[in-house]
Amino acid sequence: MVNNDIALSRKSVVNGLDNVGKKDWWKNQTNIAWCDGTFNTVWGCSKISEGCRNCYADEFSKKLGFGSTRPNLWGEAKSTKAGKGYNVEMGRRVFGTDYWNKLLKWNQMACDENSIVLLFSSSMTDNFENHPVTSRELSKLWDYIRKTPNIHYQILTKRADRIQECLPEDWYNYENGYPNVWLGVTVEDNTVASRFNRHLADVPAAVRFVSYEPAIGPLTDIRWEQLDWLIVGGESGPKRRAFEHDWARYVHQQCKAHGVAFFYKQDAAFRSSTNPYLDGKKYYEFPFPRTDRSE
Numbered sequence: 200m201v202n203n204d205i206a207l208s209r210k211s212v213v214n215g216l217d218n219v220g221k222k223d224w225w226k227n228q229t230n231i232a233w234c235d236g237t238f239n240t241v242w243g244c245s246k247i248s249e250g251c252r253n254c255y256a257d258e259f260s261k262k263l264g265f266g267s268t269r270p271n272l273w274g275e276a277k278s279t280k281a282g283k284g285y286n287v288e289m290g291r292r293v294f295g296t297d298y299w300n301k302l303l304k305w306n307q308m309a310c311d312e313n314s315i316v317l318l319f320s321s322s323m324t325d326n327f328e329n330h331p332v333t334s335r336e337l338s339k340l341w342d343y344i345r346k347t348p349n350i351h352y353q354i355l356t357k358r359a360d361r362i363q364e365c366l367p368e369d370w371y372n373y374e375n376g377y378p379n380v381w382l383g384v385t386v387e388d389n390t391v392a393s394r395f396n397r398h399l400a401d402v403p404a405a406v407r408f409v410s411y412e413p414a415i416g417p418l419t420d421i422r423w424e425q426l427d428w429l430i431v432g433g434e435s436g437p438k439r440r441a442f443e444h445d446w447a448r449y450v451h452q453q454c455k456a457h458g459v460a461f462f463y464k465q466d467a468a469f470r471s472s473t474n475p476y477l478d479g480k481k482y483y484e485f486p487f488p489r490t491d492r493s494e
Contacts, residue, residue, distance in 0.1 A: 215315030242292035243272030309349035359398035388416030433467025442467035
């Protein structure tokens with residue numbers, strides 16, 4: 200049975216999905232087109248695959264001075280230091296109670312509007328990284344998730360082999376995991392399709408999704424029948440790699456054939472969200488999260 204402590208009415212979910220990124224009462228805006236906002240448990244990560252090569256979060260962090268006068272958040276985790284205005288532990292930037300309690304305020308805002316908000320966690324790290332500080336803060340996140348049913352958390356990882364290990368102990372007490380958690384994996388091409396096929400496709404979740412971004416090669420080997428949502432986009436930034444529209448056309452056809460929501464984010468370009476059109480059409484589709492096995 201679904202625990203109603205985190206379950207919401209269908210109307211709240213519909214209201215929230217109808218205007219993603221366009222909620223006039225929502226202040227935590229982001230340039231990421233497929234969510235309402237972001238929340239980072241920590242800043243910092245380690246690179247593990249070709250999709251990480253030109254990591255936007257790493258580049259953004261460097262612009263703020265990390266990696267020069269303060270500890271590098273994408274390098275080796277050396278001794279603990281305090282950064283200017285932030286606390287940095289073992290190469291990871293961490294946040295205090297006031298920062299975390301914003302989740303409670305945001306949840307109340309959404310509740311007052313009889314809506315949900317889609318919150319990407321985390322845009323500046325991988326929550327499932329095998330790092331003592333990241334793992335500690337992930338435990339904190341699960342506690343807040345249980346307290347904030349009007350926030351739907353989009354948790355995206357490249358470390359799919361750690362999904363089972365990182366899920367909270369009571370995940371399987373629910374029909375499809377926590378009703379307000381969407382679980383996703385980044386699959387940049389067929390070489391890492393096992394992230395979904397082997398490690399996520401059979402995990403119960405309100406939404407199972409794949410971020411095919413940055414798309415750096417064809418993606419054909421996916422268990423489409425187990426997928427709820429696919430995001431596709433070329434790489435952004437000065438070092439962007441080639442992106443073929445035929446790759447996007449193929450996955451779009453498969454999404455249509457299998458009833459998978461399709462979100463086309465962008466072409467490869469210097470700036471994110473450049474030309475969010477595939478063959479002249481905009482595809483900003485969202486899945487409706489399942490709440491029990493009968494749906």
